[in-house]
Amino acid sequence: MGKPTGFMEYERTEAGHRAVAERIKDFTEFTVPQSLEALNLQAARCMDCGVPFCHGGFVVQGSSIGCPLSNLIPEINDLAYRGETEKAYRRLTKTHPFPEFTARVCPALCEGSCTLGEHEPPVTVKEIERFVSDEMLQAGKALPRYPKMTTGKSVAVVGSGPSGLACADLLNQLGNSVTVFERAERAGGLLMYGIPNMKLEKQIVEARVALMRDEGIHFQVNTEIGNDYPVLALMRDFDAIVLCAGATQERLLAAPGSDLTGVVTAVPYLTASTKNLLDDTPMPVEMDARDKDVIVVGGGDTGTDCIATAIRRGAKSVSQFEIMPKLPEERAAGNPWPLWPRVFKTDYGQEEAIELFGKDPREYLTTVKEIKGDGHRVSSVVTVEVKWEDQNGRLAPVEQPGTERERPCGLLLTAMGFTGPERTLIDQMNLQTDPRGNVKADEEKYRTSLPTVFAAGDMRRGPSLVVWAIFEGIRAAKACDRYLRKSKNV
Numbered sequence: 001m002g003k004p005t006g007f008m009e010y011e012r013t014e015a016g017h018r019a020v021a022e023r024i025k026d027f028t029e030f031t032v033p034q035s036l037e038a039l040n041l042q043a044a045r046c047m048d049c050g051v052p053f054c055h056g057g058f059v060v061q062g063s064s065i066g067c068p069l070s071n072l073i074p075e076i077n078d079l080a081y082r083g084e085t086e087k088a089y090r091r092l093t094k095t096h097p098f099p100e101f102t103a104r105v106c107p108a109l110c111e112g113s114c115t116l117g118e119h120e121p122p123v124t125v126k127e128i129e130r131f132v133s134d135e136m137l138q139a140g141k142a143l144p145r146y147p148k149m150t151t152g153k154s155v156a157v158v159g160s161g162p163s164g165l166a167c168a169d170l171l172n173q174l175g176n177s178v179t180v181f182e183r184a185e186r187a188g189g190l191l192m193y194g195i196p197n198m199k200l201e202k203q204i205v206e207a208r209v210a211l212m213r214d215e216g217i218h219f220q221v222n223t224e225i226g227n228d229y230p231v232l233a234l235m236r237d238f239d240a241i242v243l244c245a246g247a248t249q250e251r252l253l254a255a256p257g258s259d260l261t262g263v264v265t266a267v268p269y270l271t272a273s274t275k276n277l278l279d280d281t282p283m284p285v286e287m288d289a290r291d292k293d294v295i296v297v298g299g300g301d302t303g304t305d306c307i308a309t310a311i312r313r314g315a316k317s318v319s320q321f322e323i324m325p326k327l328p329e330e331r332a333a334g335n336p337w338p339l340w341p342r343v344f345k346t347d348y349g350q351e352e353a354i355e356l357f358g359k360d361p362r363e364y365l366t367t368v369k370e371i372k373g374d375g376h377r378v379s380s381v382v383t384v385e386v387k388w389e390d391q392n393g394r395l396a397p398v399e400q401p402g403t404e405r406e407r408p409c410g411l412l413l414t415a416m417g418f419t420g421p422e423r424t425l426i427d428q429m430n431l432q433t434d435p436r437g438n439v440k441a442d443e444e445k446y447r448t449s450l451p452t453v454f455a456a457g458d459m460r461r462g463p464s465l466v467v468w469a470i471f472e473g474i475r476a477a478k479a480c481d482r483y484l485r486k487s488k489n490v
């Protein structure tokens, strides 16, 4: 424990954000990391409380408690306090292959369960993770780790999001020959095309992929399994397959007019924006936000990313509608520590909208009832307020008559979540699914209904978080490796 009295002496301080007026002119990261001195003091706030829920990594009542990867947080904090950054990085990477990603995009499940956080603001675990990993990567000290042995077994990993990358990384370290297949032109999954540059700059993803290539992993991009490469051939060519293809089916808005030009789902919009930044690919006309009233349906993080992107792409105004009620300012009675706090927050996109347009863009208990067009293109939407009422034992949103409002709209972005994985691979492999349509594979063996095929990440778990995807990738790699070592047939 760094400093026994640190938590009484020092207040929590957080990374700054670049000024809104400046940051909306570009797509670079909006956070400004804290200095070494500031982070040393933040690390000193860790109490080494004895039962560190922050590295718990379990789920209670559907809510995460602590870091799913079980990062050794008190030990890392202690080393960071002592200025032993390299040792802190080694300790961090014992459980976590890619801290540079979560240090930017994780909601910090650990901080929600920090013991200090029961009475005081929690330790800034995520910022310490960022400092430690950035220091090492920038100093060129995150060197390739070449596998020390080979098993002679080959594995195909389908999908290069965080679960696919984590799975490939460990399978390779364990001596297997690994090929990652990705249908997009760059590896990274939603880390590359989804999460915008302002949260995670793409050279960070590319640097990690380059390191993994150097370590011997083969990345085959522009290759869609089930289309460019038949599944039967894949099963013949590799000893095992791990499916990490995400839960990419977006929930669609079921309102009249949703087929009009200018009604776009979030991921294609965010993908087009990233491709424009990386490769100068022009933004499709139907996605153009310049001088338009942009409406975002969905109040989650993806909606926030759409707001921030539309602002940078010249939106005249932004509004965001959320069908659920506003979260409370403080933990509700049924949401005690150490559960993840389900409380109201204002994220970077809303912060920008408030400063630019003078009001919070969010309206709660509101949905879009109808989309109207001027010719083929969306011109306005009709919103309606809802109340959640019991209908045959289930809560359902009920439209409130007389609350309809027509609002001008030149671009409608829907960020209403995901319904599950695509069917192509599931159907072609004839895989069993769970009641939510995700690929069925248990949490120990990660094995699907086919003996040589494993599944991990959003494709198995359903839409989740980067840190859970990494957790699943690691677990699936261990299970697949165990199977390959035992198997006499391969």
Ligand SMILES: Cc1cc2nc3c(=O)[nH]c(=O)nc-3n(C[C@H](O)[C@H](O)[C@H](O)COP(=O)(O)OP(=O)(O)OC[C@H]3O[C@@H](n4cnc5c(N)ncnc54)[C@H](O)[C@@H]3O)c2cc1C
Binding pocket: 105, 106, 107, 158, 159, 160, 161, 162, 163, 164, 181, 182, 183, 184, 188, 189, 190, 191, 194, 195, 196, 199, 223, 224, 225, 226, 244, 245, 246, 247, 248, 266, 267, 270, 301, 302, 305, 425, 456, 457, 458, 459, 463, 464, 465, 466, 467, 469
């Ligand atoms: C806009 C957005 C923002 C988000 N922001 C955050 C955030 O800030 N923090 C956070 O923790 N989580 C965030 N998430 C959630 C997080 O990104 C996902 O939970 C995570 O990426 C899931 O990882 P995965 O590896 O399972 O799948 P994905 O990242 O979805 O990767 C799947 C990959 O498989 C590829 N693929 C699919 N089918 C095939 C095929 N047949 N052949 C070859 N390749 C295929 C896809 O092209 C894709 O690259 C966000 C999600 C979205 C949509």
Ligand code: SF4
Binding pocket: 066, 067, 068, 069, 071, 073, 102, 103, 106, 107, 108, 109, 110, 111, 125, 126, 129, 467
């Ligand atoms: S990965 Fe997320 S939950 Fe785990 S220590 Fe880092 S910020 Fe916390």
